Amino acid sequence: MAVLAGCSDSPSGETNAGGASVEYGASKAxxxxxxxxxxxxxxxxxxTGPKGSATGRRFEDYAAAVEEWSDGKITFEFVYSNGAAPPDEVYAALADGRLDVGSVMPSLTPDEFPAATAINDLSHLGSQLPVDWMLQWHGIMFEMAAAVDDADREFEEHGIKLLLPAFGSGxxxxxxxxxxxxKAxxxxxxxxxxxxxxxxxxxAMGMNPTSINYAEMYEGLQRGVVDCAFSTVTGAALGGFIEAAPQVGFDAEHGFNSPGGTIAISLARWNELPLAAQQLLYDRLDVLLQANFEGAWENTLAAVQAVQESGGTFQEFDDEVVESLVTVHEQVEKQVADGDAVSDGERLVEVAKQAETDWAERIEELGIDGVGTSYADFAQWYAGGTPDLQPYFDALWDGTAMGERRPS
Structure with missing residues (x-):
């Protein structure tokens, strides 16, 4: 089960307090x-959410699992609803000691996190169907983070340790x-x-993009300040603006840029922990992901129902719109490949494209119930309950997606 590990030091300065090393899949005992x-x-x-909320459940379930599996050696004090730092300042709060664990969103401060932003720039990949997206998108994002260590290094340069390189909600x-x-x-x-x-x-679709505060989205749509809003199902359901904008466009195979959040910990606090504690904090991210998936699908159901009740539909784009998306994505991929945000942009793009293919095949092989479910049939699938995701988590941790970055 365990071997003795001394105080280790990574090339980027990450350390631990030594102690036993525990293999992935080890028991609670x-x-x-x-x-x-x-x-x-x-x-x-x-x-990020109030106590007990669907969006906050991932943090609460994660903390409870770590406390239980550490036999009470690791406990958590909660700050709810971004009470210690707004989303664009969490990275600074982790570095200066106001927080130990939190969600950093690189897309809010792209100049601070160019490598993580480059990874997010490729987040359009994968199936856009509600069950498939959650499974395939996370696999793709984790594979990219494991392939190049630039995001890990830039987080550490800010005094924080990147635990989970991405999580999304649809x-x-x-x-x-x-x-x-x-397009017309x-x-x-x-x-x-x-x-x-x-x-x-x-x-590329002929639309006029603009920035609008999330809290003002409903009023902006209702008053005609904007005609549309890019959103996840979770954002749309919780934002309450589907009533004003119930007409949803998508393509099953070609998506939109979907920047996600990350989970990070203070690097100083991380370095003080024994290796087994670091491994536990990393391994129980499966509980956080489980809660994240369940919350996303719960919100998908709410969004689908709200769209239907508001007289809207989920409609697939015409070929001309899809071709426009494909063209702009090719341009973005070339910019990442040729850019200097990561040490090897060409490799990052190659890994991303290969991961898109590999994870489409993998989730089919795992036989997870719901793969291929459309938005129209989602409510019927959801009524059957959340499928067993342990084979999926094992595939993440046993392979390069999460296994490559596991503390050792």
């Missing part, structure tokens, strides 16, 4: 034994006040975009 001599530690963790799609799946219908429409790549995608 084996972890408790490895951490038997550890001094108890309390970590301050910030949740594909971004334009929610519009009026139906429209052709979309031309000239104002759309609230969430990233630089989404701006390019909107322009």
């Amino acid at each position: 084996e972890y408790a034994e490895a951490l038997g001599d550890m001094d108890a530690v309390e970590l301050v963790i910030q949740s 594909a971004y799609m334009p929610y519009c006040t009026e139906p429209g799946t052709s 219908a979309l031309k000239g429409r104002g759309v609230a975009a969430q990233s630089r790549v989404q701006n390019k995608e909107a322009e």
Whole structure:
């Protein structure tokens, strides 16, 4: 189960306090034994949502699992609803000691995190169907983070340790006040975009991208300040603006830029922990992902129902729109390949494209119920309950996606 590990030091300066190394898949008892001599530690963790909310559940379930598996050696003090730091300042709060664990969103501060932003620039890949997207997108994003260590290094340069390189809550799609799946219908429409790549995608479709505060989205759509808003199903459901914009466009195979969040920990705090504690914090990210998947699908159901109740539909784009997206994505991929945001941009793009193919095949082989489910049939699938995702998590951790970055 365990071997003795000395105080290790990574090329980037990451360390640990030594101690036993625990293999992935070890039992709760084996972890408790490895951490038997550890001094108890309390970590301050910030949740993005209120206590008990669907969006906050991933943090709460994760903390509970780590506490249980560490036999109480690692506990958490919660700050809810971004109470210690707003989303664009979490990385600074982790570095200066206000927080120990939190969600950093590189897309909000792209100049601070160019490598992580380059990875997010390729986040359009993968199936856009509600079950497939969650499974395939995470596999693709994790493979990219494992292939190049630039994101890990730039996080450490900011005094933080990147635990989970990405998590998302569904594909971004334009929610519009009026139906429209052709370039002619979309031309000239104002759309609230969430990233630089989404701006390019909107322009390629003939739309006019603009920035609008999330809290003002409903009023902006209702008053005609914008005609559409790029959003995930979670953002649309929780934002309450589907009533004003129930017409949703998508393509099953070609998506929009979908920048996700990350989970990070203070590097100083991380370095103080014994190796087995680091491995436990890493391995129980499967619980965080499980809660994230369940919350995303719960919100997908709410979004689908709200669209139907508001007289809207999920409609697939015409070929001309899809061709425009393909063209802009090829341009983005070339910019990443030729750019200097990561040490080997060409390799990053190659890994991303290969991961898209590999994870499409992998989730088919795993036989997870729901793969291929459309938005129209989602409610019927959801009524059957969340499928067993353990084979999927094993594939992540046993392979390069998460296994490559596991502390050792």
